[in-house]
Amino acid sequence: MIYGLYLSATGVQTSAHRQDTIANNLANAETVGFKKDLSLFRQRLTEAQERRVSPGSRRPYGPLFPAAPTNLLLEPIGGGHEFQPTLIDTAQGELEPTGSPLDLAIEGGGYFAVVDSAGETRLTRNGQFAVDSQGNLTLANANGEKVLDLQRRPIRLEGGAADVYVGKDGTITQRGRAVARVGLFDAPDRRRLVKHGGTLLSFGDQPITPVPAGASAIHGGFVERANVDAATELAALMDTQRQLEANANMIRYQDQTLAKLVNEVGKIG
Amino acid sequence: MAITALHSAATGLRALSTRIDVVANNLANAETTAFKRSRVNFEDLMYLQLKQPGVTNAAGDLSPAGIYVGLGTRISNTQIDLEQGSLESTNRPLDVGISGNGFFRVKILDSIGDGFGYTRNGNFFVNNEGDLVLGMGDGYKLVPPIQIPPGTIDVSISESGIVEVTREGEDEATTVGQLELSQFINPQGLKLLGGSIYVKTEASGDPIESNPGEDGAGVILQGFLESSNVDPVKELVTLIKTQRAFELNSQSIQTADQALQTIGNLRRF
Numbered sequence: 001m002i003y004g005l006y007l008s009a010t011g012v013q014t015s016a017h018r019q020d021t022i023a024n025n026l027a028n029a030e031t032v033g034f035k036k037d038l039s040l041f042r043q044r045l046t047e048a049q050e051r052r053v054s055p056g057s058r059r060p061y062g063p064l065f066p067a068a069p070t071n072l073l074l075e076p077i078g079g080g081h082e083f084q085p086t087l088i089d090t091a092q093g094e095l096e097p098t099g100s101p102l103d104l105a106i107e108g109g110g111y112f113a114v115v116d117s118a119g120e121t122r123l124t125r126n127g128q129f130a131v132d133s134q135g136n137l138t139l140a141n142a143n144g145e146k147v148l149d150l151q152r153r154p155i156r157l158e159g160g161a162a163d164v165y166v167g168k169d170g171t172i173t174q175r176g177r178a179v180a181r182v183g184l185f186d187a188p189d190r191r192r193l194v195k196h197g198g199t200l201l202s203f204g205d206q207p208i209t210p211v212p213a214g215a216s217a218i219h220g221g222f223v224e225r226a227n228v229d230a231a232t233e234l235a236a237l238m239d240t241q242r243q244l245e246a247n248a249n250m251i252r253y254q255d256q257t258l259a260k261l262v263n264e265v266g267k268i269g
Numbered sequence: 270m271a272i273t274a275l276h277s278a279a280t281g282l283r284a285l286s287t288r289i290d291v292v293a294n295n296l297a298n299a300e301t302t303a304f305k306r307s308r309v310n311f312e313d314l315m316y317l318q319l320k321q322p323g324v325t326n327a328a329g330d331l332s333p334a335g336i337y338v339g340l341g342t343r344i345s346n347t348q349i350d351l352e353q354g355s356l357e358s359t360n361r362p363l364d365v366g367i368s369g370n371g372f373f374r375v376k377i378l379d380s381i382g383d384g385f386g387y388t389r390n391g392n393f394f395v396n397n398e399g400d401l402v403l404g405m406g407d408g409y410k411l412v413p414p415i416q417i418p419p420g421t422i423d424v425s426i427s428e429s430g431i432v433e434v435t436r437e438g439e440d441e442a443t444t445v446g447q448l449e450l451s452q453f454i455n456p457q458g459l460k461l462l463g464g465s466i467y468v469k470t471e472a473s474g475d476p477i478e479s480n481p482g483e484d485g486a487g488v489i490l491q492g493f494l495e496s497s498n499v500d501p502v503k504e505l506v507t508l509i510k511t512q513r514a515f516e517l518n519s520q521s522i523q524t525a526d527q528a529l530q531t532i533g534n535l536r537r538f
């Protein structure tokens with residue numbers, strides 16, 4: 001009986017967690033270059049399965065498996081619900097025209113590389129760039145992380161952002177002269193992608209390599225919108241809400257049954 | 270739990286309502302001479318790691334990804350869009366428009382910035398001392414100063430900014446001054462003072478002075494004023510997008526609230 005309470009509680013917990021993730025996705029629906037998070041669940045294995053105790057070889061209280069489950073009846077019941085690692089949905093966002101020459105959007109795979117204040121190389125799909133007072137191409141935000149070229153060097157624009165044109169391969173042309181090439185980088189294992197906030201990402205310790213020429217296109221005068229689809233998110237929100245309520249109701253029913261068991265069964269007179 | 274969702278959605282509402290403010294200001298200035306529209310950029314906030322990636326599970330495998338929840342969004346910056354506004358003919362000799370990147374320099378209060386203001390509003394007047402001053406606000410004096418002598422019947426300003434006057438009773442025009450234009454490495458780093466005046470900041474870099482027509486500073490067009498570069502259609506689309514995103518975030522709040530209510534009412538006596 002109590003075990004069931006815990007199973008229902010995991011349901012409430014995971015639903016509330018998914019709501020948090022959806023709320024963050026919706027809050028960032030207008031963040032350029034934002035990639036939405038997928039909050040995934042899986043069925044939790046029974047405790048025996050988690051401890052790799054096969055039922056046939058189980059010896060309760062035996063020396064081999066000191067922590068084996070004590071209740072054999074629970075074996076066939078699952079362990080409820082648990083989180084799976086949060087995945088980043090790297091699907092392409094829509095390209096929105098802005099007309100601003102320093103707005104770049106990537107069509108296809110890959111990320112812009114920038115250096116953050118701690119000297120770490122970070123990746124981003126946010127191509128809203130600006131030029132700082134030294135003429136460096138930076139992200140247009142409070143920190144102004146410098147944008148890197150293919151050789152991972154900061155990009156300097158002579159005379160600032162005037163008369164800049166960025167071609168499909170990332171070549172920056174200024175007054176008819178190619179001055180630099182914006183680098184695009186990627187790594188094979190997308191599951192290792194970590195978010196750092198401020199639209200910055202990294203692949204952890206996985207090395208990043210330049211995206212092969214022609215594999216992705218850069219569009220000047222466009223930004224990539226967040227790949228958050230309002231309808232999908234709202235449907236998921238409603239679904240999660242009902243799931244949470246269903247599990248909460250299950251808790252209530254089990255509580256009532258338990259109350260009956262404790263208070264009424266065996267009542268004399 | 271669902272409290273995180275509440276806060277994330279609140280960050281979304283706050284950031285989006287600021288964008289509504291900025292769009293409203295853009296639209297209010299759709300007819301302001303030389304007004305430059307601003308744009309609000311968003312970025313995602315930090316992430317709460319519930320489980321770090323790279324943790325060893327019971328089977329001895331490393332988990333490739335962790336579990337995290339994003340904490341919402343914030344405004345990364347407001348960006349001035351310095352795109353050229355269309356030049357509107359006024360036929361007034363002291364109206365001058367800049368076709369290019371430069372700014373006129375005017376003397377403002379010594380206590381503000383370096384004591385100089387920069388503007389693209391070329392709606393000039395002659396004050397009681399014969400100085401060429403800005404038409405709006407406090408009548409800031411042009412730098413370097415230009416004196417229009419008494420008895421002037423015609424003023425002509427060339428594309429390269431040479432100011433010539435014809436006085437009553439004279440056949441030939443005399444040169445009285447030269448308009449100069451200031452450029453910045455990062456004009457988006459200028460601070461807005463209102464009254465179409467910008468002041469230099471550390472981020473904008475120092476002004477680079479040149480004569481019109483040189484170093485990409487742009488040329489002067491007499492009898493023209495630069496219109497606001499606000500595109501009402503674009504602003505209205507942004508307004509619609511913002512309103513919808515705002516509504517989505519309020520849905521997150523409602524759902525999180527209901528979830529908290531459900532959880533709060535789990536135990537009824």
